[in-house]
Amino acid sequence: MAAIKIVEPAGVPFISLAGGIDIVEPVKKWVFKTPHTDRMAAEKVFSDLKKRGLTKVALISENAGFGKSGHDQSLLVAPNYGIEIVADEVYSPKDPDVTAQLTKIKNTPGVQAIFNFGFGQGPAIVTKNHKQLAITQPLYQSHGVASKDYIRLSGDASDGVRLPAAGLVIADQLPATDPQKPVVTAFKKDYETAFKSEVSTFAGHAYDGLQIALSAIQRAGSTDKGKVRDEIEKTSGYVGTGGIVSMSATDHMGLNLSAFHMVEIVKGDWKMVD
Numbered sequence: 001m002a003a004i005k006i007v008e009p010a011g012v013p014f015i016s017l018a019g020g021i022d023i024v025e026p027v028k029k030w031v032f033k034t035p036h037t038d039r040m041a042a043e044k045v046f047s048d049l050k051k052r053g054l055t056k057v058a059l060i061s062e063n064a065g066f067g068k069s070g071h072d073q074s075l076l077v078a079p080n081y082g083i084e085i086v087a088d089e090v091y092s093p094k095d096p097d098v099t100a101q102l103t104k105i106k107n108t109p110g111v112q113a114i115f116n117f118g119f120g121q122g123p124a125i126v127t128k129n130h131k132q133l134a135i136t137q138p139l140y141q142s143h144g145v146a147s148k149d150y151i152r153l154s155g156d157a158s159d160g161v162r163l164p165a166a167g168l169v170i171a172d173q174l175p176a177t178d179p180q181k182p183v184v185t186a187f188k189k190d191y192e193t194a195f196k197s198e199v200s201t202f203a204g205h206a207y208d209g210l211q212i213a214l215s216a217i218q219r220a221g222s223t224d225k226g227k228v229r230d231e232i233e234k235t236s237g238y239v240g241t242g243g244i245v246s247m248s249a250t251d252h253m254g255l256n257l258s259a260f261h262m263v264e265i266v267k268g269d270w271k272m273v274d
Helices: 004-010 038-051 064-080 099-106 121-133 148-158 167-173 181-195 201-218 225-235
Strands: 014-016 031-033 056-062 084-091 113-117 139-141 162-165 261-266 269-272
Touching: 004 031, 004 121, 014 201, 038 064, 038 113, 038 121, 038 139, 056 099, 056 269, 064 084, 064 113, 084 099, 099 121, 113 121, 121 139, 121 148, 121 181, 167 181, 167 261, 167 269, 181 201, 201 225
Parallel strands: 014 031, 056 084, 056 113, 113 139, 139 162
Antiparallel strands: 162 261, 261 269
16 A cells, blocks of 8 residues: 555556555556455355355454455455354464464354454464364465465464465366466466476466556557556456456456355365365
8 A cells, every 4th residue: 555655646557466455446547456355355255154154253363454454344245245243353463372362262152163364474373273272163264375385384274274266276176168277277387387386376466467567568559657557457358367357447456256266275285165
């Protein structure tokens, strides 16, 4: 959000790689983004919970940045899915332990599932503490942990955790008919060959942003800021690692909920649920 205060007055096209919905809602003339929003993540999680008949949910979120925004969006959309938030706990991104918050959740009557919104080491700590406390209710995470680093930090405690993620992390599991299949398969291969590490959704966001910008410059036939901005806004049907992107004057992200898959961690790897 800090960058927006610079690029908007300067009139420079800016493609953000961050997840907060506030980046593009309300629409800002010069600002676009490639990652799915925190609101979309909450909607995908609540949709999956509803399918499983789990409607009483405990939230545990970081108290700043991505976690706070995700928390607020979760509260906003929960009623749309028949979800009741029966416990609401927060922690600091630097907290080394969250057993106190999880114990409160464990002792809250009626909790059927737990949803954590955070980034970095926080979600891994939540996951490990969830197992240490022998909490039986399923744990959900946001798309902010769609990286094998989260699984490595969490160890076997991550087994059974569900989260929304882009098709990139489950490239080999997508059906051959999925239009993203060739794109994510090729990017995954190229990335892992070049960097000798497993691809994450975050690398895909950067790739999509660069491709959208380059295509806009080519269509504009110029690097004029205004012309490039207009062409970014006209992006339509771009098949990227995060989904199929179609932007407009009222939508500077261009993704809908179909761009998310629900995945579950099974024996240290991603498994597509839907």
